[in-house]
Amino acid sequence: MKSKKGITLVELIVAVVLVAVLIFGVSVVESSFYKMKTGTLDKQLPAIQGNLALATIFERVLRSGSPNNTLPAFTISADSKTLEFKRGGVTESFYLDGGDLKYNDGKTVKVILRNVKSVQFSKDVIKANTFRLIAEIDLASGDNFRTSVMPRNQFTPGTVIN
Secondary structure, eight states: OOOOOOOOHHHHHHHHHHHHHHHHHHHHHHHHHHHHHHHHHHHHHHHHHHHHHHHHHHHHHHOOOOSSSTSSSEOOOTTTTTTEEHHHHHTEEEEEEEEEEEEEESSSSEEEOSEEEEEEEEEEETTEEEEEEEEEEEETOOOOOEEEEGGGGTOHHHHHHH
16 A cells, blocks of 8 residues: 555645635625725714814813903804904914815914815804804715804803813
């Protein structure tokens, strides 16, 4: 009897074909998962960016105002697309420039949201000389965002918050 210590050509070809089929199958499954993941994330991106922009507006306006309760904490332009407020003696603003929502912190201007279809700032009277800001943003993607905030400095000294 002879003892066999190698593999035949047929066994080698079958093994190579099986490995190739396995690699092809794994790559097809991975590719479909990747497309599904990127499609989901691409759809969520405008919502995430819109919520981040609203959170920025909310946080900045929350800390705005004047220790003098006779002055409004913020002003809104006649076209309702620009919001100005003072924080720590510096005038800051949010405004729509083309399709970009920009934030001016008194030193630099930053784009906080792109592909904006419309922005609407309005105020709601809470009591005499006390207003709540309402911010509404519509994106070109069809996502809509809305928040409201009442500046704390209208009843809390700025040194406590800022």
